Amino acid sequence: MADLTTEFLGIKSPNPFWLASAPPTDKEYNVRRAFEAGWGGVVWKTLGAEGPPVVNVNGPRYGVIHGADRRVLGLNNIELITDRSLEINLEEITRVKKDYPDRAVIVSIMVPCEEQAWKDILPKVEATGADGIELNFGCPHGMSERGMGAAVGQVPEYIEMVTRWCKQYYSKPVIVKLTPNITDVRLPAAAAKRGGADAVSLINTINSIVSVNLDSMSPEPSIDGKGTHGGYCGPAVKPIAMSMVSEIARAPDTAGLPISGIGGVTTWRDAAEFITLGCGNVQVCTAAMTYGFKVVQEMIGGLSQWMDEKGHTSIQDFMGAAIPNTTDWQYLNLNYVAKAEINQDDCISCGRCYAACEDTSHQAIAMSSDRKFTVIDAECVACNLCVEVCPVENCITMVEQKPGTVDARTGKTVVDDYANWTTHPNNPGAVAAE
Amino acid sequence: MNSQMTPGVTARRLNDDSLRENFGDLHAPLQPHEAAVAADRCYFCHDAPCVTACPTDIDIPLFIRQISTGTPEAAATTIFDMNILGGMCARVCPTEELCEQACVREVAEGKPVEIGRLQRHATDTLMAKGVHPFERADETGKTVAVVGAGPAGLSCAHRLAMLGHNVALYDARPKAGGLNEYGIAAYKSTNDFAAKEVDWLLAIGGITLENGKALGDALNLDGLARDFDAVFLSVGLGGVNALGIDGGENDSVIDAVEFIELLRQTDDLATLPVGRNVVVIGGGMTAVDAAVQSKLLGAQNVTIAYRRGREAMSASRYEQDLAASHGVQLLFNVQPKAVLNGGSSTQIELEYTAVTNGKLAGTGETLSLSADQVFSAIGQTLTTDGGLVLEGGKIAVSERGRTNRSKVWAGGDCASGGNDLTVTAVAEGRDAAMDIHATLMGGVE
Numbered sequence: 051m052a053d054l055t056t057e058f059l060g061i062k063s064p065n066p067f068w069l070a071s072a073p074p075t076d077k078e079y080n081v082r083r084a085f086e087a088g089w090g091g092v093v094w095k096t097l098g099a100e101g102p103p104v105v106n107v108n109g110p111r112y113g114v115i116h117g118a119d120r121r122v123l124g125l126n127n128i129e130l131i132t133d134r135s136l137e138i139n140l141e142e143i144t145r146v147k148k149d150y151p152d153r154a155v156i157v158s159i160m161v162p163c164e165e166q167a168w169k170d171i172l173p174k175v176e177a178t179g180a181d182g183i184e185l186n187f188g189c190p191h192g193m194s195e196r197g198m199g200a201a202v203g204q205v206p207e208y209i210e211m212v213t214r215w216c217k218q219y220y221s222k223p224v225i226v227k228l229t230p231n232i233t234d235v236r237l238p239a240a241a242a243k244r245g246g247a248d249a250v251s252l253i254n255t256i257n258s259i260v261s262v263n264l265d266s267m268s269p270e271p272s273i274d275g276k277g278t279h280g281g282y283c284g285p286a287v288k289p290i291a292m293s294m295v296s297e298i299a300r301a302p303d304t305a306g307l308p309i310s311g312i313g314g315v316t317t318w319r320d321a322a323e324f325i326t327l328g329c330g331n332v333q334v335c336t337a338a339m340t341y342g343f344k345v346v347q348e349m350i351g352g353l354s355q356w357m358d359e360k361g362h363t364s365i366q367d368f369m370g371a372a373i374p375n376t377t378d379w380q381y382l383n384l385n386y387v388a389k390a391e392i393n394q395d396d397c398i399s400c401g402r403c404y405a406a407c408e409d410t411s412h413q414a415i416a417m418s419s420d421r422k423f424t425v426i427d428a429e430c431v432a433c434n435l436c437v438e439v440c441p442v443e444n445c446i447t448m449v450e451q452k453p454g455t456v457d458a459r460t461g462k463t464v465v466d467d468y469a470n471w472t473t474h475p476n477n478p479g480a481v482a483a484e
Numbered sequence: 485m486n487s488q489m490t491p492g493v494t495a496r497r498l499n500d501d502s503l504r505e506n507f508g509d510l511h512a513p514l515q516p517h518e519a520a521v522a523a524d525r526c527y528f529c530h531d532a533p534c535v536t537a538c539p540t541d542i543d544i545p546l547f548i549r550q551i552s553t554g555t556p557e558a559a560a561t562t563i564f565d566m567n568i569l570g571g572m573c574a575r576v577c578p579t580e581e582l583c584e585q586a587c588v589r590e591v592a593e594g595k596p597v598e599i600g601r602l603q604r605h606a607t608d609t610l611m612a613k614g615v616h617p618f619e620r621a622d623e624t625g626k627t628v629a630v631v632g633a634g635p636a637g638l639s640c641a642h643r644l645a646m647l648g649h650n651v652a653l654y655d656a657r658p659k660a661g662g663l664n665e666y667g668i669a670a671y672k673s674t675n676d677f678a679a680k681e682v683d684w685l686l687a688i689g690g691i692t693l694e695n696g697k698a699l700g701d702a703l704n705l706d707g708l709a710r711d712f713d714a715v716f717l718s719v720g721l722g723g724v725n726a727l728g729i730d731g732g733e734n735d736s737v738i739d740a741v742e743f744i745e746l747l748r749q750t751d752d753l754a755t756l757p758v759g760r761n762v763v764v765i766g767g768g769m770t771a772v773d774a775a776v777q778s779k780l781l782g783a784q785n786v787t788i789a790y791r792r793g794r795e796a797m798s799a800s801r802y803e804q805d806l807a808a809s810h811g812v813q814l815l816f817n818v819q820p821k822a823v824l825n826g827g828s829s830t831q832i833e834l835e836y837t838a839v840t841n842g843k844l845a846g847t848g849e850t851l852s853l854s855a856d857q858v859f860s861a862i863g864q865t866l867t868t869d870g871g872l873v874l875e876g877g878k879i880a881v882s883e884r885g886r887t888n889r890s891k892v893w894a895g896g897d898c899a900s901g902g903n904d905l906t907v908t909a910v911a912e913g914r915d916a917a918m919d920i921h922a923t924l925m926g927g928v929e
Contacts, residue, residue: 396587400530
């Protein structure tokens with residue numbers, strides 16, 4: 051059986067599944083339950099500075115986008131950092147780490163952008179015996195209005211400055227958690243690296259309003275008739291998170307910087323995908339908040355089975371394996387030609403491919419009077435829409451046209467050579483470059 | 485208190501609780517969340533096969549999508565737009581042979597979208613609000629007589645009224661509804677649904693209903709054709725075929741249609757007598773309805789005896805299974821030969837049949853079953869033709885419902901074509917109304 055043991059920044063955990071800094075890791079009781087359920091590590095819910103803790107709203111904190119049968123597709127929250135005192139949290143962290151030495155315990159921190167504030171809290175956190183810290187530069191609601199969280203994460207100079215303080219006053223690994231509410235995530239990542247960060251984790255939640263109550267005209271969750279944007283997470287954000295992860299993994303400035311992947315990890319497959327894009331582990335929240343801590347058992351079992359099937363003996367075997375295949379559009383092979391093909395045995399004649407293609411795409415599917423659907427090669431641009439709207443998996447496939455065959459749409463013979471936009475005659479830039 | 489074992493024909497075989505349970509809704513209505521989940525299974529097919537399979541062409545993918553977006557009232561309007569009796573059809577349609585059989589998910593996985601139950605969810609939701617979703621067009625000043633207030637007549641009358649015509653709707657019975665009121669198994673139309681549906685339908689306005697008026701009795705076609713701009717006949721089939729066997733006149737031989745009617749109209753099911761041993765002759769829906777309800781009333785042994793094989797039965801496989809699941813024995817390839825009065829226990833003698841050279845005939849081999857009651861369900865006949873040209877024992881009509889006589893249209897079970905389904909009758913009534921409208925308003929020959 052595959053070995054899921056992960057060593058991230060020298061921190062060992064029995065598997066790559068950590069719970070993200072969030073409500074599930076707010077206190078000892080939950081974290082002990084998580085460890086008993088099998089989670090490899092936790093990032094403790096963000097601690098604030100000493101003194102009276104923040105207060106949360108006393109109305110609803112969450113809103114959700116539901117799929118069929120109320121499946122949670124996206125979750126939005128307006129909860130702040132821990133609303134329990136620093137002392138109690140530190141005591142609990144100390145006890146938990148002592149009892150679970152084999153699990154990763156990372157402490158998330160958010161204090162004002164003043165050196166003294168960090169200087170004060172870091173030794174106390176260090177004293178807990180926790181394995182590292184994560185700097186919460188991502189929380190997009192509430193705390194950002196007070197100059198913390200995403201307000202820091204959106205200014206690379208601040209990231210660099212605070213990270214540097216942390217490396218100065220704290221001896222263990224420092225992870226910088228990035229906000230996606232920014233134009234180019236590579237800039238804050240590079241700033242974190244310049245500040246000495248051992249790793250970045252991403253993404254934090256995305257600014258969001260999940261719904262508006264059409265009776266009260268209030269965004270939801272609604273507090274006494276008013277709503278505010280929250281932070282969006284869950285399966286819906288995974289594609290955004292993976293893209294941002296890949297950008298950091300590919301950028302020359304940040305390539306090789308360890309990444310803890312966060313954003314909609316719900317199954318083993320999600321985790322595997324994040325790891326192939328360069329993540330050393332993943333952090334999970336919404337899946338646990340939806341189904342409870344037991345979901346980690348599926349993640350562990352699924353990842354092990356897949357690794358065994360593929361012959362991977364450790365996470366390292368496939369970590370970053372998809373990065374070389376992640377490129378810019380301009381480098382995609384324009385000589386590659388595919389055509390949709392409909393397997394008539396699998397087709398259930400729903401006609402969705404036809405409606406989608408006929409109404410919104412390239413009129414490349416023919417429908418007969420007896421509801422037989424066939425691809426018109428002379429029109430098909432291989433856009434893949436029919437594949438994706440077909441309710442039967444693998445009924446429609448994209449078939450590569452072998453070199454030597456003639457593309458019925460263009461009349462050109464498919465060639466084996468690689469050619470991309472940078473050299474294409476239609477590209478004014480390509481001409482200018484000559 | 486009697487029991488299922490009590491010999492002969494008697495009432496009160498089951499207690500009130502059992503009867504209430506037995507005659508409750510066959511399928512509980514879908515709750516909103518169940519409906520949302522069921523609706524989500526619809527693929528919103530292009531040019532959907534379910535619509536093609538629906539005799540009334542309801543835009544099924546659209547109404548299901550409207551349910552899934554939380555607007556079952558809009559879904560209901562989509563349904564009623566094509567089928568004003570969509571509420572009853574949701575209850576009685578053999579969906580397993582129509583829309584749900586055509587559903588691509590039936591083809592793909594043997595589990596269709598539950599179209600019938602979703603339709604009921606939508607129509608029940610709107611009707612429970614007491615909303616009638618249509619308004620009449622400006623009055624045209626034209627008058628139409630509709631004779632027979634069953635599914636075809638109601639559908640025709642509603643459509644005509646909606647188009648602005650004034651409709652005189654006649655029915656021979658004390659209540660409107662036709663077979664919806666008198667002829668459908670009680671567990672398919674609970675809580676007096678048929679009568680409520682008629683009241684709801686008439687809320688369109690422009691329709692005057694007169695009960696107790698039958699064609700050939702209080703009404704005659706010449707008079708109607710003289711007094712109205714058009715006439716639509718939807719008188720149904722008033723007669724029943726006789727068994728035509730020895731002992732067929734015996735008191736224990738009962739018309740299944742009458743038995744079903746009795747069940748529907750009674751105030752107290754416990755007072756209805758039923759035999760300990762019941763044999764139903766026939767292979768259609770009436771046979772199944774009579775057999776199942778005999779069982780539900782407390783008969784101990786109920787057998788459907790059908791002269792051909794299972795595949796030839798006009799009751800659907802679903803209905804056959806429904807009967808079997810209630811403990812009704814299905815006996816195929818037997819025909820009745822004689823009813824023998826044996827004093828305390830009456831017997832029916834059945835003869836096995838076989839098809840030779842394409843012709844069904846008795847083999848000579850017989851069997852006898854105890855039969856305190858024999859329900860005859862071997863088809864119904866037209867009783868009033870108004871002197872019109874017939875075809876196959878029914879009033880001959882064109883595709884648009886025209887009879888051989890000008891100004892006279894016909895539809896439903898009394899007219900040629902069709903398949904004796906409620907939904908088909910609704911479609912015929914609606915389409916005839918459209919043709920009547922086109923004719924009355926000119927521009928059509």
